[in-house]
Amino acid sequence: MSRIVRYLTHPQVLIEPLKDVRAWSLNKVGSNRVSSLAAQLGSLSVTRRIVSSNETKALETATPLALALGVAVEVRPRMHENDRSATGFLPPHEFEAVADQFFAEPAASVSGWETAEDAQRRIVSEFEASLTGPHEEDVLFVGHGGVGTLLFCALSGIRIDRRFDQGLGGGGCWFAFDSQVRRPKREWQPMEALMTGS
Template structure:
């Protein structure tokens, strides 16, 4: 993790650690929002929490999807801080199709990012999802009562849309998480809502 600055310096600032959930148990017979973290994903969530144990995190937020709930609960429990839930931090609404197996899934994802104002196969549009996500992130940055650092556990697509906003880039053109299994994070200045550090991976 980034070395923290001493409190009281001009550069010390509360921040948001935005983490994409790590590996999940993929089960086509189960609704995608109900997929849990795998054993590997749970271990990597604990590693991420370990890396923040000496920091200043005072709250953890997650979406309502099981994989994000699992990650949020692990991190909050390890750090002894509240775990709060905001459904607006969820992945784009894909309920029109349900599970789509790769490689077809990645073709649909490419169309989702490539045509941000169109609904691909009935999915929520990328533009609408980005507006929802940025609004939710700004709200929790402003309203979280503990006033320290925040961890947000969410999803890869959410992270890509958020990063496009933070970088002032077109949807689909921003820096992308590098780990195919998730477990990647960025750091955001909580007060100014600006990017402090780009994507890094929790170790495997």
């Protein structure tokens, strides 16, 4: 049976340079955006499965939505963002330069980061495993911009390229597709579009 699958990235985070990036929380803006969506679920109102990365910021996005829908969060640790532990926190200008190179040279380990190709294989594998089985309900995946872009590229049948990233704004974007066709219907949209039933 066909169902709608959506991939949503966590919104804005509180940047804490001395803290493991994987443990960063949403900041006030990000939390408010999630709270607004949880209060007005729109097109998410028929969703009956939420599958999330185990990173704090993803869980802080998934949990309020799951509570509003009355469903449990399925946690898949391997849905984490691309592994950047080799560098840890990087100032914004340095991060953007390394991220550009990460997407531009997908087979290379840039500054010790997980390669884009490896991260893409991992997120696609997790995605496919989550959709295997008799599930007939709409699904919301909650994750991260980097691996989300890699998933978008894989589903679209296009090569890895940062121009397909969710763009500026700090996250909180989504794309959707039919579970049988498995090709994004359109490019990234802000999470607020979900409230209007888009």
